[in-house]
Amino acid sequence: MVGHSLPRSIWLAGAFLGISTLVASAQQAAQPLPPGSALIGRPDSEAAQKLAPVAPPPLPAAPDKLPIAKLKVPAGFNIEVYAAGMANARSLAVGDKGTVFVGSRLVDKVYAIVNKDGKREVKVLASGLYRPNGVAFHNGTLYIAELSKISKIDNVESVLDNPPKPTVIYDDLPKDEAHGWKFIAVGPDNKLYVPVGQPGNNVLHDDAHGQIRRMNLDGTGAEVVALGVRNSVGFDWNPENKQMYFTDNGRDWMSEDVPQDELNRITKVGEDFGAPYCYQGDIPDPEFGWGHSCSEFTPPVGLMGPHAAALGFRFYTGGMFPKAYKNAIILARHGSWNRSKKFGGDVVVVKLDKEGKVKSIEPLITGFLDNNSYVGRPVDVLQLKDGSILVSDDWNGAVYRVSYGKSKVAAKQ
C-alpha cells in the first residue's frame, strides 16, 4: 500500500498562538529580488501588491466559448474565428501554399492550420519543444524559435502529414526564462532576426542580452543590430524603405502610467534604444539612469501605451482594406498586468507620417478587455494573400480573421 492509513495526528488547536504575532513583528526590510523577477521594483503599497503577471488558462477555449461576439471592429470590417483549439496560440507565419504556422509559449507545440480541399484543419506540427514562441517562413522553410535555440523544417508544406523533427541551426543563446521567449522573422536582406531580451524587469546584464541579432539562414554569421532592447516580441520592415520597426515593452513598477511601450525603428546597425538606462526616449531610469542622458540613445518613433504589451505587428500591404490602411502598421497589444486599470488588450492601426514616425493610433479590434478582465489577449498579426489579416489570441488558443467589405467568410472548417 502506498498511503499510510494512520489517522491524522490530532491538531492541537491554539497550541501555537503567538507564532504569527512573533513572525509578524519581524521587520527586516525586504532585500533586492533576484535578477529576472517580475516583481523587482514593486513598491510596498497595497494596490501594487495586487498586481502580478496574468497567466492564461491552459486549455484552449471550445469554439462555442470564444469571445467572438464581444470583439468589435470598425464599420465595414468583419471578424470571424479562423481556427481554434490551439492551446496558447502565439506568433504567426504563413507558408507559400497558405498554411498558417502558430507558435506557443506555455506549451510545447507548434501548430499548422492547413487548408485542404476548402477545409481547414489544425495539426500539431512539432511538440516537445521548450517555449516555441517564434515562427518564421521563408523559401519553403519554417524557422522555429524556442527559448534558447533556433531550428528549422525544410520544405515544411510538403511534409505536414509526417513532419520530421526540427533541425537546430543556432543555439548560442542564453537560457534565462525572463524575456527568453522569442519572436523571429526573416528580413528583406534574407537574414533571420532573433531578439534576446533583458533577463529581468529592470537589470544590467552582460553582452549577450538586451539586443536583436541577425544571422544567415543557416545560423552562421550572427551579429547584433540593436542594443538597449528590453523585450521585443514583434518586428517587421517598412515596405517603403525597408527599415526595420520593432516593439519593445517598457519596464514595470515605475508607475501606473509610465513608461509607455515603444515602437522603434533601426536606421543603422548597432543603434542603442536605451533600456535599462532610458525608457520611452525621455525618462531616465530612476536607478540606472544616473550618469546617463536619454540623448545618448535612439528615441522611439512612437509610444504604444503604458504596460500595454505591444507585441506582434505587420505593415499592411494588402488590397482588401480601404486605402487609408495602406502601409499602416496593424499591431497587437496583449494588454497590461502591471496596472490597476488594465490597458491594451486590443489590435490597433498605427499610421506613420512622412518621416516614418507615429502619427495616429486607432482601434481595429477591441473587446478583449471586459470589466478590467481579459476575455482574450491578442499576440500577433499576419496578413494573408487575399488582404485579410489574422490575429492570434493566446488566452483562448484561437486565431481570428478580419476582412473588409461584404462579409465573405473564409472557407468553412
Place this chain on the structure above:
Amino acid sequence: MQKTTIALALLLIASSANSETIEERAATCFACHGEQGQSETENTPSLGGQQAPYALIQLFMFREKLRTFEPMNEVAKPMTDDDLRNFSDFIAKLPKPKPTADAPDPARMQRAQELTMKYHCNSCHHQDFSGGDNVPRIANQREDYLAKTLSEYKDNSRHGYDGTMADVMGPVTPEQIKDLAYFLARVH
C-alpha cells in the same frame, strides 16, 4: 515504491472508469493525496483548498507531459478537458490542509518568515500564502513536498507554466529552502 504507486493508480483508474460521480472518481486521487486531499504520503502534496486555476494548469501539464511524474502522467493521460476542469474545481472545494502539528521552533519560524519577505513570496502567494488564480496555495502544504518542489524549481528540473519560479529561486540557498518549507508547513 513508485511501481506500486503506478500499479495502484492504474488499478484505480480502471475501476473508476465507469463510476459516475466525481467523488467516486476522486478515490484515485485520495489513495496517494490522502482522504479529502490531506496528504499523509511522503513527497506528495495535499490538494485541499488548492486554487482551481493552478490545479487545472498542473493537471493539464501532467496530461501533456509538460510536468513529468509518471504516476500523475498516467492518471491524467485519459482525462478530457472537462475532466481536468471538474477535478480542479473539486480539489479547490476540499478542506484546506492544517499546519503541521508540532511545536514550531520560534527562532526558525522567524528566520524563515524574514526570508519570505526577502524573496517576496508573499507578493504573488499573498500574505497568508493562500495563493490566487494561477498561483498556488502553499500555506500548510507538506514540508517534504515544499522542499522538494522549491529545489526542483531552483535546478530547473521542474519547469513552471511560466518562468517565474525559476527566476525567483535563483539566489535561494538549499539551507534557506529547508527553512522556507519548515515555515510554510506550519504558518498560521
